[in-house]
Amino acid sequence: MTSGIDWAINIGLALAIFIIGRIAVGIITRFILGAFKKAKIDDTLAGFLAKIANIMMTLVVVMAALGKLGIETTSFIAILGAAGLAIGLALQGSLANFAAGVMIIIFRPFKVGDFIEAGGTKGIVEGISIFNTNMRTPQNQVVIVPNAQVGGGTITNYSVKETRRIDLTMGVSYDDDLKVAKDTIWKALNSDERILKDPAAIVGVMNLGESSVDIVVWFWVNSPDFLMTKMDMTERLKVDLEAAGCSIPYPQRDVHMFTPEKSA
Known part of the structure; x- marks a missing residue:
């Protein structure tokens, strides 16, 4: 009779531990979420970490309730540890993504x-x-x-900065007048409102290539204007340079063919 009463008391205590524990876990979880919110931690990360904390605290409550019933929890802890290790090994790729x-x-x-x-x-x-x-x-x-x-x-x-620099390289012939070429480029730059005055643009000879004199054209634009300005200016510089009498050379190769003399 006594053992039955003790068992009933232990069941009641175990239920009380579980119920009160679950209430406490809920309060602590809400407190954790509030702390994350004040710390301005991302909602997705905060919710995930709070859920992990909730699961861990719930497991502690369950173990405490089972212990009150006289159930040996050491084996459960060992099983959970082994299961956690197996899951960790199986999901190591996912854990790397999570980290x-x-x-x-x-x-x-x-x-x-x-x-x-x-x-x-x-x-x-x-x-x-x-x-x-x-x-x-x-x-x-x-x-x-x-x-x-x-x-x-x-x-x-590409979006974190408000402005970006466009780098173009225009090749002109060795026979062309470099002053005419550079003046033509400056005229095109100054006539486009999308090109910023500060920082100032740079136009200068950067390289003496095998078939061309390479003039670099560096200028700044607002980030949203980057792509269209680059395409428009590339086309315009080609057209304007050709209109100014400058040629844009391309690699060429002369092939000389010799016909062997026929022997008498």
């Missing part, structure tokens, strides 16, 4: 809407999750890149 995702979310090398090159892909970032980064390519293709590839290599962010 990289945490680093990306914390250090913010890019944000949604940025145009970047990372993980062998170039495109606009449409989403950042714990395990993957979603990007949209210029061809309007959606590419899902594992965070381990993104964080494990070089990340080029």
Whole structure:
């Protein structure tokens, strides 16, 4: 009779431990989420870490309740440890993506809407999750890149700066007048409103090539204007240089053919 009463009391205590423990876990989880929010940690990362903490605390509550019932929990802990090791080995790739995702979310090398090159892909970032980064390519293709590839290599962010420099190289003939060529280039640069005055543009001879004198044309534009300005100015400089009497040479090769004399 006594043992039955003791068993009933232990069951009641175990239930009380579980119920009160679950309430405490909920309160602590909400506190953790609030702390993450105040620290301005990304909502995705905060929710994931809070969920992990919730699961770990719940396991502690369950173990405490089982211990109150007299059930040996050492074997359960050993089983959980072995299962955790097996899961970790099986999901090591996912864990690497998770670790990289945490680093990306914390250090913010890019944000949604940025145009970047990372993980062998170039495109606009449409989403950042714990395990993957979603990007949209210029061809309007959606590419899902594992965070381990993104964080494990070089990340080029084309959107983080407000301005970008365009580098062009225009080759003219050795017979052309360099002053005419440079004046023509400056005239084209000064007539395009998209080209910034500060920093100032640079036009100068950079290299004496095998078949041309290479003039570099460096100028700055606002980042959204980069691509169209580069294409427009490349075309305009070719047309204007040719109109000014300058030729744009290309490699040529003279082939001389000899016919052997026939023997008498």
